[in-house]
Amino acid sequence: MRSNKPTYLGAVISVSGSSINIELTPKIKSGLIIIEGKAHKIGQVGSFIRIPQGYNDLFGIISETSESSVSEKNLVGEKRIVKVELVGESIGIDFERGISQFPSISDEAHLVTDKDLLKIYGKRENGQITIGRLSSSDSIQVSIDLDALVNKHSAILGSTGSGKSTSVASLLRSIVTDHKMDNIQLPSSRIVLFDIHGEYSAALSDVSNVYSISPKNGENKFIIPYWCVSPESLIEFLCGNNDSLKNKFIDYIVEEKVAYIQRNNTLGITPEQVTLYTPVPFRIKYIWYKLYFDDSVTWEEKEQETPAYSDQRGDYRTLTAPKFRPPAPGSTPPWSGGKGVWKKHLDLMKSRLLDNQFSFLLEPDEWHPNNENQIEKDIPALIQSWIGEDKPITIIDLSGMPSSRLDLLLGSILDVLFESAVWGRNLSFGMKQFPLLLVMEEAHRYLSKTNNGLAKEMVRRIAKEGRKFGVGSMLVSQRPSEIDETILSQCGTLFTLRINNSTDRSQVKSAMADGLASMMDSLPILKTGEAIVTGEAAKLPMRFKFRLPQEGQFPDSHDPKVSEMWSKTHRENSYESLINAWRQQQPLKDE
């Protein structure tokens, strides 16, 4: 018998796994039902359906609608079928993802009203973060589960200008502040945001500390000492590729690290335990000098005991190379020694060591070992500054970074943080106890399929093992199709904003459960700041709008106003300051 309830839509006609077909009742042919004064559109792709099962309700999402003509027996007419993906059920008043029973043929299907939606979304449990409102119903707040969001990783994807950065700013603010969006509610949160374009300090200044390679007013200088960086990547960055040089470089690093341990024997490790990867300082200029010596030395004796210096013995502190008399022909001194094949590489290393652009890495202030091979500050102070300060978010502004070096830098920071998480896993303040969320903007730039750099290696590792050590990642990208698939597939929660490009869309679809892929067909028509969230942190796949940040809390990423600015009266400009900014590699402002 058919229900007379106003929400009645039709009956189940087939069930196949979690996909079911429902035949809509002819009564609702108009496509609209009015319930409690509100008009509801029927059979819209992406909208919810409820299937009562005694005390419980099953919930599903419409993924397809179709109409077919029928002519059975004496009945001629149209049949409207909707295909529905079952996504969860409510048991009593609790809503849960997943279903414990399937519907049967002829079960009733009902429209989901705001009241039902409140059942799904209304209860604000512990650990739920309100991030916006449903697109279909402004009165319903959307929340996600913070534990699942951080532990199972996430990605925010969308074409350029779809509102990713604004949404990330809004999401992070929703996480760390209360409803009023200004009081901090999670004071011990540890969020590190890698800001590739320098746009977030404007949006999150009150809840974050900003570290920058080229600090502006009130910002701290970002430093990562070269001796914390993966040695292989560092050598490649400094000298390019040369196997014999690399091997010798590695020997010297170990030698220098052992010397450091012998000098500073309070670290609790013995010289025998030191490896290339032990995170202790070494004197990099001294290594440059020794390599230069090896490459160019000549000897007074055949036994190679006294170097045949010419006028200049050189000085590692000022990067002055030693000079030797050229080898003599035949059996007379000076005898030849070095092969002279590393010069090009060592000159490159010298120019890197002198380049101001890289001082945050190669001249790391208090973290730079002095001539006595001692440092004023050690890694604990570094990590404290990144994750242990009073504000819940740390922004690392990498906007002055040459693109080619981004990988090394980001990879090294991730390396330092992840190693501390791994080795500090049993400590009461380690990341296993107080987890860390890493937000990575412009992920396609260093996580592409073809790139095999340090950053990608680290993100892969974090994606696979991060959960065990309390490190979660959130990737932000405008080109999901360019991101390595294994990394993207590890993202448990996907926030997908507008995506115009079909290759990117199919990439996102393929990362999603089959039945929900059809929901992604609406991706090109989403509004700016509107997204579909699917996966671990969301109770249900939802189309929703992120909370709009308040005035003054937007990232510094607004669109250029083409028509407005182009219509202004032409005036002469001096381009001096523009070129100064370029030369100084500093985005200067008007005076």
Ligand SMILES: Nc1ncnc2c1ncn2[C@@H]1O[C@H](COP(=O)(O)OP(=O)(O)OP(=O)(O)O)[C@@H](O)[C@H]1O
């Ligand atoms: N919810 C929103 N409502 C209205 N305007 C918005 C919203 N979100 C973002 N915008 C505006 O849209 C523009 C682009 O936003 P945003 O910089 O966040 O995009 P994006 O996806 O990060 O772009 P890109 O990929 O280039 O970094 C900005 O001018 C921003 O102010």
Ligand SMILES: [Mg+2]
């Ligand atoms: Mg952006």
